[in-house]
Amino acid sequence: MSLLSIRDLTIALPEGADRDYAAQDIDFDLTPGEILCIVGESGSGKSMSANAVMGLLPEGVKPVSGRIDFDGRDILGLPEKEMLALRGGRISMIFQEPLSALNPLMRIGAQIEEVFEAHGALTRPERHEQALRLLTEVGIPDPQTAIRAYPFQLSGGQRQRVMIAMALALEPDILIADEPTTALDVTTQAQILDLIENLRQKRQMAVIFITHDFGVVADIADRVIVMQTGKIVETGSADKVLLRPEHPYTKALIDAIPRLTGGHTGSKNEPSEPVLSVEGLYKTFSTGSGKLFGKRRVVEAVQDANFQLYKGETIGIVGESGSGKSTLGRCLVRLINPSKGRVLLDGEDIAHMPGAELRERRRRIQMIFQDPYSSLNPRSRVSCILTEGPIAYGTAPGDARNRAGELLELVGLDASAMSRFPHEFSGGQRQRIGIARALALDPAIIIADEAVSALDVSIQAQVLDLLADLKARLNLSMLFITHDLRVAARICDRIIVMQKGRIVETGPASKVLHDPDTDYTRSLLAAIPGQEYEKALAGAE
Amino acid sequence: MTRFILGRLVKSVFILLAILILNFFLIHAAPGDPAAVMAGEAGAADEKFLADLRTKFGLDQPLYVQLWIYLKGAVQLDLGFSFRQQMPVADLIWDRLPATLLLTGAAFVLSLVMGVIAGVAASARQGTWGDTVISTLALLFYATPLFWVALMAVVVFSVWLGWLPGFGFETIGAGYTGFARALDIGKHLILPATTLGLFFMAIYTRMTRASMLEVSRLDFVKTARAKGLSRGVIQRRHVLRNALLPVITLAGLQAGQVFGGAVLTETVFAWPGIGRLMFEAINQRDYNVILGVFFVSAAMVLLFNLITDVIYVFVDPRIRLTE
Amino acid sequence: QEPQSGGTLNVVIQPEPPGLMIGLLQNAPTQMVAGDIYESLLRYDTDLNPHPGLAKEWSISEDGLTYTFKLHEGVKFHDGEEFTSEDVKFSIDVFLRETHPRLRTSLEHLESIETPDPYTVVFKLKNPFGPFLGLFEPGTAPMIPKHVYEGTDFASNPANNTPIGTGPFKFDEWEKGSYIHLVKNEDYYLEGKPYLDDIYYHVIPDAASRSVAYETGRVDVLPGGSIENFDVPRIKEMENTCITDKGWELFGPLAWMWVNHDNPPLDDLKVRQAIMHAVDREFSRDALWNGLGKVATGPVSSSTRFYSDATPDISYDPEKAKALLEESSYNGETIRLLGLPYGETWQRWAEAVKQNLAEIGMDVEIVASDVAGWNQKVSDRDYDLAFTYLYQYGDPALGVARNYFSDNAEKGSPWNNVANYQNPEIDEMFEEAALMVSPEDREKAYAEIQDIIVSDAPNIWLLELGFPTISRCNIHDPVTTAIGVNDSFRDTWIEQ
Amino acid sequence: MRDFWKRYCRNRGAIIGLLILTLVILVAILAPLLFPQSPWKMVQRPFLPPFAQGDLLLGTDAVGRDVMAGLAHGAYVSLLVGLVSTIVALAIGVPIGASAGYFAGSVDDALMRFTEFFQTIPSFALAIVLLATFQPSLTFVIIAIAIVSWPPVARLVRGEVLSLRTREFIEAATLSGLSNLQIITRHILPNALPPIIVLASLMVAQAILLESALSFLGLGDPNIMSWGYMIGAARTVIREQWWLSFMPGMAILLTVLALNLIGEGLNDALNPRLTRKSK
């Protein structure tokens, strides 16, 4: 007997959107205790379909046909009042973005207790007790403190767990999780997946899980739905879809999954001059505390970093969230000033170089930013984004434009892209513009900070290929910051593992990923989802 | 926190001193002096009369000496003597301050409360005629000259309808005490406070509306809806609180500008407040009074800036106070 | 009708006086309130004839050099001390000589003051001084308690805040910015007077609010000039409302434009005459002053003694003005017109004059400023044309001569001969006329003076201003003397 | 540009606003042609009510001047005061706010204290003192208004810049070798524009009103016909001839309304992201 059944659901988008329907003819069932994974490219309508079940479509987006039966009742036409009772009570949802999904001005505890309050459950002290229990259950360290904390005082992973606690508060029949782990590092991700799995077993909770991480899908899914531009293109049991895909799109997706093994064929680094060498680098942040009368807090984000980057080499920097990866990268391009230590670029120390001189050196070392959205000025056209750097360094505007055209071609974009604004591109395309911008100055070194983590696998694969290709063609050196070890495996020659600001392990990629020296690295490796599946895939090939 | 507040207070003292010096020169740059004005009012004067006055006021001394004398007093919190009224400036200000604080305080509370309510109401009805009415009214209040509104209010409510007294602080000579007096003052307060408040109310309305709409698009509102919270609770508990942040900034600014806004209102409604004192003092070149009022006003601005900053910390836990 | 005792009088006052010690401050609002508290020796009816005040009788010697005043007996200051001739001597000779610039000028003619007994004062003059008997109103020669002020620094005497006089009302309370409260002087020397129990002077800074105050019944007396002229017709129509334009005879406020003789082409008589004839004063009176007041015919107001109407014609005649301007040395220069910063009417007036002058082809630019700026500019002769209005104090020697004397042309004061009009003949004539004993001689002399000055057109005389006092009709006798509400309300009573 | 225009036109209010403003500007420009006589000329008896006489549609004022001519000529001055003083205030406030926000630290502290100084004097009082010191001519009225109205601009811009400067695309621009000035002008300010536009449209209104309040106190330029002057002058007869202040008041109201609508329209049009993606 199915708990939820969706029939011919079509969701219309408002005028001016990229297409007419966010989702079309969606058809699926969900039985109690089942985990259904929805995968597919970005913008394919995954989130909209899920939101439709909650009755929480954004303004202007409306279901125009079909039905959603929950417990034998069509909930599409349900009056708001009855929907209120379902929401949070019998169906609950975890949203994509944990950073902004919590009210910044409310304490964590209050936000959880609110769920009970909304459904008139329990007395005040009981609610508090339950909130505490839930926080403990989702594995938040020191729940007594966390319950009184504000969202900004928690890490991304902790916030995501608070969201999960909220969603689980009333033991719903259905949990909808929209990319709940995308922003998390592998260890945290593993914990959360365990938690969901536990709950399902204990409470017969059905789960709709949206993700683009196939490792995760492989680990948890009973059934899988693949979506593309608003339509379901393939559906079936996890085994069938993952191992014996039928639809070409599914096949393409699965082909694009990065592998821990095999992907990258060793390094051909003949020991040459290091283009960049880092010696004894430290970065310490000190911040006032948020609490009244509080003390100053000191964060040692990077401690005693030492390494060399050789010409044509790619180094991956991996490690859990908050381990200092980004800080290290930013110190190298001097977006932040290191506290101590030297950064030798072509033998010159740029760690403490003053403005004008630094500016001259800077074009040799460029950065690709994590978020393709926020790293492009929303009010600049692509042509401007790509040419202003070279022009600032004295290239004639005409030449810069020509070069920009070439670069766009190089990163696989049409020259017509020149006159468009960033918002007119997809995430993957935007990331390519970011890459083109970094290349526009003909740098010797590129620092890529989580350059692909926001992208879905197929686009991720494209971008990674592109980077590898460019690197080979232009003989670039690259520092690749990521928390996805599969991605690191795919592109890096050497890997640096960071933990709490320190470099704990360095070595060739194959060594670090398969025969690590430290326990920390081993725990990271163990947490990678979908390892079984990867083997199965490898076996199938 | 205490360190932050203390630090700011210490800094404020220096800023105040600097402001005082600049104000001193600013005011002395205007043509005419208090002696000439007073002589002018007398309808006749001779050299001796003017010279006597100037000696008495200390205006015969070089400017830097006058400044020095003034500053010496000011650091001991002595704001000098009013040339014209022959009273210590501090007493004058102290006399007038309660009326102004009452008026601006009432206008402030009124504009803030009404403005926020209207803004919330408009945002809840976004796109409907209710929204249009509120928004248009707000714009109307915003764009109408204050003195025009004030006079019209008096004509309608005081002359035609006879509901409310049109001017003054209380019924003179009625001899009310206690509650009766409070009631009487309250009645007198309604028209000026409303007039003064209308303008800011309009601003708060617009700001709250925009801010509410902005915040209701944020993700955490969706989270709140997913919890099954009703619309009202969401608006109140989640949207409003966040939407109030920019309103607080503005309110801090308004609160600081206690005297400036009140000049016209106090004049039209014969309200015995500081705004009028200041305006008259400027016209009469009563230097010490002008400086005194500017000084208190500056202190007020700095104080309210500080209070706003502190309130911010309480309302928004993300904000950290840094020195 | 038999006067009734009792009742409270609510009067508007504007602007708020800087203080109430009338010996130190002579501005209009101070005088209005202090006129109830302080008294002088005489009072003047609306034809400027003297009547008993603190002096019950007086006599003048044949040669016009000795003035003897007999004082009322049993007059007490508000603190209970008796008022005697010593106080008179102290007030005039010591206090006011020190503090009162306008009186000081007149005291130049004074030889000595003698006090043969407590109720007799004898003034001995150096030379005959025609206007002398006109000096004894409270604004010019208030009686000040010797026992309070003798030997102190007058300006900083703490008693200035609680003024003590002999008047029918005593100071009670001053709520700054709101009101001044005076109460009946129970020990007043005239039996049965004053009639009123107390008086509130309400400080209401805005003219429109002042008329509202009257309309809503909060105040009962609107002294002249306290509401906008435009409001007068409406208020006048209200029931139980009486209006009088009496009470300004002593002051005889005359409005004119100073013409700065330093600045060519204004030193050219033809230019000045052209301006004189170009200004449409009837229009200004009717449109801006609601028909109140009179068109001026020359430097002397018609209520002032020795006014002559036989002066050369200066009436509105744009054609003549154009012709005069043609013949003159005017070459299209921009003339700066300094407006008087006393409210809307004066601003409108400046605009109207500007327009009048534009009609005859004169380019005028209005200069605005606040009161202090106006004072400064006029005192420094930093203007071309400047509006003003001045009081005449009942006698040309007191209020007219000062504006035309060559000697009075030094900079630094806005009431001197600010135009810098230089005519030695006039100087001499003024000097002589002031010293003449017989009123008939003076009359003749002043007629001649007026004739000459008007032909010289040193200034552009505009209007004898009318400031009607408005009050409820059941308030009897609000105005009884030539200084109107500036005198005390001692004779005023309210019909219950 | 066409694009921009199309986006602008999508907002109906904005078009109405533009129409009104165009009308006002036209009237301002054509005033000397429509009413060749000086607006100060006394043409008829004072206080002629509106529609009483054919060629004086809106009647006459206290000295018999044509109100219609006054409105037309006043449009020019009021717009000039509103626009120029706002531009000057922006020219002072934006650079100060932007530098304070961008360079932060001690620069910020110094500039904000400087701004605070102007804020601590009640703005109305400051305007009065300034005008008492200098001649109240049109130029000084404009300057005085600008001087008292720039601090909020500086504060607003600073706030925006503070939040923008840590954005990734600013970091990217830094890495591209742009100078600070280029970063501020090309990347930061365009993104801070929406609130500035809204504020600016409010400031124009404020300036027009402030001018009227100053006129009311006799501190306007007495040689120039402006709406503020007309309201101030008609204020004394508000009881008897209410239309004399009502009509310039309406003119101000309409202009302010138009400016606000335009501000909002511009804001939408300048935002290239028309449909927000719900991420």
Ligand SMILES: Nc1ncnc2c1ncn2[C@@H]1O[C@H](COP(=O)(O)OP(=O)(O)OP(=O)(O)O)[C@@H](O)[C@H]1O
């Ligand atoms: N508020 C909105 N207004 C208009 N169009 C929208 C809105 N929200 C989403 N869309 C459009 O609806 C389509 C489906 O969006 P949806 O969020 O479901 O994608 P998704 O599959 O969840 O993608 P992702 O993996 O990036 O989250 C997209 O084309 C998107 O542009």
Ligand SMILES: Nc1ncnc2c1ncn2[C@@H]1O[C@H](COP(=O)(O)OP(=O)(O)OP(=O)(O)O)[C@@H](O)[C@H]1O
């Ligand atoms: N500007 C800053 N002020 C204070 N602390 C900071 C600042 N930037 C980073 N940190 C702290 O420094 C530490 C390292 O941060 P960093 O951003 O380098 O981590 P990361 O390894 O890049 O993590 P993630 O994978 O989540 O991006 C964290 O504890 C972070 O809170």
Ligand SMILES: [Mg+2]
């Ligand atoms: Mg999604």
Ligand SMILES: [Mg+2]
């Ligand atoms: Mg990072």
